[in-house]
């Protein structure tokens with residue numbers, strides 16, 4: 001089969017690989033019909049994630065058709081169209097019992113913190129991902145769901161990560177009726193967080209980024225006010241002025257460890273490797289939220305950080321909530337929203353790229369070229 005393969009930072013290509021075999025009776029092999037590239041894949045692509053092994057296939061957002069099932073699989077059969085959440089999870093451990101699917105204790109022998117994620121380095125379990133013609137799906141009776149007849153396939157694809165993660169970001173913010181919510185990052189996750197904030201009762205939603213074309217999308221897609229942080233002297237002071245000098249009630253970090261906007265952080269992180277990235281968006285969130293406010297973090301961070309303003313978290317009495325999104329927990333509610341037309345997740349897709357050209361897809365998305373917001377990969381389409 002053809003699969004995307006990692007060869008080192010900024011170097012990926014399509015290679016011939018063996019179709020993955022069934023390794024466990026509850027595995028399924030899925031023929032991928034659509035996959036997506038996530039902002040999280042960019043951290044891998046940029047060489048930011050430890051133990052990203054040469055030869056790995058990325059891709060944790062994918063849908064497809066069941067090709068083969070192991071002997072114990074009961075809920076799926078060959079030919080079923082399935083959507084697969086990005087988390088690999090067992091469904092029965094302490095954490096899965098609490099619907100914390102991103103924290104499953106049985107799927108990642110390499111760590112006790114991170115759970116399992118398809119195509120996300122050996123720090124997330126070492127599972128090959130879905131940017132390929134075929135992918136092995138463990139716990140086939142637990143993770144995947146048959147795509148409802150009425151659901152558009154591109155909507156289903158966006159429901160495997162970006163949409164639920166944005167929704168989860170808003171949920172972690174514990175938004176109260178009328179709250180002022182500021183979202184850092186107007187990528188796919190930030191856009192869905194902003195849109196979801198309204199669903200949870202926000203009275204005002206402000207999105208911050210420095211890419212004008214994405215801010216335009218935030219205005220149209222999420223009906224948000226927007227601020228280009230590169231066009232104001234000090235984004236925190238600016239936000240304070242907009243919020244009666246108290247600050248926002250809730251701040252959502254949908255940027256993560258590769259934030260732009262602070263030279264010192266960039267030097268200590270990317271150049272000197274003194275910390276695992278730049279926490280500038282997180283610090284802006286901490287600074288711009290009001291005392292006793294909530295900071296929700298869905299942007300991805302590695303373990304090592306030194307320049308987070310923790311003293312301010314303490315002295316302001318902030319609540320910080322963060323996690324990998326437990327995708328499947330949100331499906332029942334999000335399916336309703338999609339069915340009723342409240343959400344149209346595929347609206348954010350800007351590029352549809354054949355698997356053979358995936359290297360170009362990564363380059364366009366990484367360099368934010370051609371007004372790219374969300375590229376999807378279609379195997380066998382050229």
Ligand SMILES: NC(=O)c1ccc[n+]([C@@H]2O[C@H](COP(=O)([O-])OP(=O)(O)OC[C@H]3O[C@@H](n4cnc5c(N)ncnc54)[C@H](O)[C@@H]3O)[C@@H](O)[C@H]2O)c1
Pocket residue numbers: 038039040041042043161162165184185186187188189190208209210211214229254255256257258259260261280281297298299300323324325373
């Ligand atoms: N927690 C989870 O389960 C989960 C799931 C998916 C993605 N993520 C993470 O969410 C983050 C966003 O993902 P995405 O797909 O939207 O990525 P993306 O790269 O498309 O978007 C990030 C956006 O942040 C903007 N940005 C950079 N620095 C900023 C700053 N200082 N302030 C405000 N905006 C800034 C960028 O211009 C870009 O538009 C990534 O870190 C990704 O790894 C987390």
Ligand SMILES: [Zn+2]
Pocket residue numbers: 038039040041060061086161162
């Ligand atoms: Zn993702």
Ligand SMILES: [Zn+2]
Pocket residue numbers: 089090091092093094095096097103104105106
């Ligand atoms: Zn589990």
